[in-house]
Amino acid sequence: MDLHLYNSLTKTKELFVSQHKKTVTLYTCGPTVYNYAHIGNLRTYVFEDVLKRTLQFFGYSPLHGMNITDVGHMSDDGDEGEDKIEKGALREGKHPLAIAQKYEAVFFDDLHSLNIIPPQKVARATDTIPQQIEIIALLLEKNHAYITPQAIYFDTHSIDSYGALSGQAIDEKKIGAREDVVSDSEKKHPSDFALWFFLVGKHENHMLHWPSPWGEGFPGWHLECSAISRSLLGQPLDIHTGGIDHLGTHHPNEIAQSEAAYDLPLAHTWIHGAFLTVDEGRMGKSEGNALILKSVIEQGYDPLDLRYLFLTVHYRSPLSFSWDSLSAAQQAREHLVWFLSLIPLKKEKGEKGYKEQLTSYTDSFRSALGDDLNTPQALSVLWNALKNPLIPLHLRQRFISKHLDILGIPTRPTKKSLPFRVRSLAKKREKLRSNKQFIQADVLRKKIDALGYIVEDTPRGPYFSPHHGKHTDHKNTTSR
Numbered sequence: 001m002d003l004h005l006y007n008s009l010t011k012t013k014e015l016f017v018s019q020h021k022k023t024v025t026l027y028t029c030g031p032t033v034y035n036y037a038h039i040g041n042l043r044t045y046v047f048e049d050v051l052k053r054t055l056q057f058f059g060y061s062p063l064h065g066m067n068i069t070d071v072g073h074m075s076d077d078g079d080e081g082e083d084k085i086e087k088g089a090l091r092e093g094k095h096p097l098a099i100a101q102k103y104e105a106v107f108f109d110d111l112h113s114l115n116i117i118p119p120q121k122v123a124r125a126t127d128t129i130p131q132q133i134e135i136i137a138l139l140l141e142k143n144h145a146y147i148t149p150q151a152i153y154f155d156t157h158s159i160d161s162y163g164a165l166s167g168q169a170i171d172e173k174k175i176g177a178r179e180d181v182v183s184d185s186e187k188k189h190p191s192d193f194a195l196w197f198f199l200v201g202k203h204e205n206h207m208l209h210w211p212s213p214w215g216e217g218f219p220g221w222h223l224e225c226s227a228i229s230r231s232l233l234g235q236p237l238d239i240h241t242g243g244i245d246h247l248g249t250h251h252p253n254e255i256a257q258s259e260a261a262y263d264l265p266l267a268h269t270w271i272h273g274a275f276l277t278v279d280e281g282r283m284g285k286s287e288g289n290a291l292i293l294k295s296v297i298e299q300g301y302d303p304l305d306l307r308y309l310f311l312t313v314h315y316r317s318p319l320s321f322s323w324d325s326l327s328a329a330q331q332a333r334e335h336l337v338w339f340l341s342l343i344p345l346k347k348e349k350g351e352k353g354y355k356e357q358l359t360s361y362t363d364s365f366r367s368a369l370g371d372d373l374n375t376p377q378a379l380s381v382l383w384n385a386l387k388n389p390l391i392p393l394h395l396r397q398r399f400i401s402k403h404l405d406i407l408g409i410p411t412r413p414t415k416k417s418l419p420f421r422v423r424s425l426a427k428k429r430e431k432l433r434s435n436k437q438f439i440q441a442d443v444l445r446k447k448i449d450a451l452g453y454i455v456e457d458t459p460r461g462p463y464f465s466p467h468h469g470k471h472t473d474h475k476n477t478t479s480r
């Protein structure tokens with residue numbers, strides 16, 4: 001079965017083919033570490049993790065690189081506004097690098113909580129200044145860039161294909177109209193963007209700066225991704241991803257720089273994750289509705305509940321967040337965990353045709369993920385398997401646990417045998433139930449409960465789950 005992925009560059013679902021057989025170079029734009037990541041940002045990182053796990057599931061070895069933005073990202077994503085890190089430094093009264101260090105650590109903690117596999121290769125913008133300067137030198141040499149007293153700009157009219165990714169005509173791009181911003185009157189076109197800012201005007205007191213052949217200053221945000229992706233993974237990349245908010249400016253700028261400097265495509269496949277919305281609007285820090293992982297945990301949720309919620313919606317569809325939808329995800333995930341903890345009274349045999357059924361579930365799961373990472377479909381395959389009484393419990397559990405793992409929802413193996421006392425009480429209880437002595441059977445159920453096990457009566461006989469001293473919402477009386 002083949003893996004198909006939607007490529008934003010060609011706007012079609014394509015059969016994925018790697019450049020180097022098994023290895024897949026995967027570059028994902030990393031965080032700007034000036035504040036907590038909100039759960040809309042985290043949705044993108046979960047989608048990228050699902051992509052990575054799917055590549056592994058299809059037999060590839062993804063080689064994953066990511067940048068950490070700790071300088072040069074302006075508050076409007078273009079050249080205007082203020083550097084987000086320096087703004088964070090002012091807010092917290094700390095050095096910009098202390099701010100970056102703090103939020104970088106928080107970011108990796110968030111990834112860990114969401115069971116996201118960290119990239120094998122990570123580089124910070126401030127650690128790759130020489131590589132960025134090398135690209136500027138090449139672009140100036142090839143007349144793709146020009147210098148004004150304020151900055152060095154990429155000349156977007158010097159290439160034919162600027163904006164091909166976003167499908168936006170070059171002259172449609174406007175400069176952010178903000179009152180606090182004084183634009184550079186020597187910038188040739190509104191779509192041109194800064195590669196290097198000099199320490200003049202509003203950047204006169206920029207705290208982070210480096211020498212360059214053209215004067216002291218600091219790099220523009222887009223440049224680091226061109227430099228870092230190339231130095232970590234090479235060019236062209238197999239896959240480059242990011243949030244859909246990068247489709248209009250950041251990614252077209254990365255492409256322009258990398259391709260003009262090195263005469264090679266930056267990446268073959270571009271994949272973008274959709275927004276997370278709240279009350280019909282995009283979630284974002286500037287929108288003032290940003291929710292962070294810590295608040296989700298404080299409300300009593302496991303970060304994996306959030307991961308499960310993300311999986312219930314296809315990554316290219318906007319996800320409208322609500323606490324109700326998170327609660328539903330929590331219930332679903334806890335039900336799966338509970339199902340995996342069940343122990344039957346006696347070892348089960350399968351009914352006729354169960355092997356074919358299991359194979360067909362395995363195929364359906366694979367084809368769901370192979371169809372542009374259709375995680376809602378993949379989850380529904382797991383639920384169908386869970387509810388299928390033809391298949392012995394332990395085989396359903398093995399199937400679900402293995403495939404939840406592929407989706408990055410880890411399941412702990414549970415003890416698979418009942419203590420002797422519970423087993424003998426359970427056998428007596430079965431005898432009483434078959435004689436319709438339900439009241440006496442219920443007395444034994446309570447004894448079993450006191451030994452730490454909840455009984456669930458099913459058409460295949462009683463199943464037991466350890467309750468670790470606390471009662472769950474699951475049925476707690478002998479069914480009649």
Ligand SMILES: [Zn+2]
Pocket residue numbers: 028029030225250254
């Ligand atoms: Zn980037």
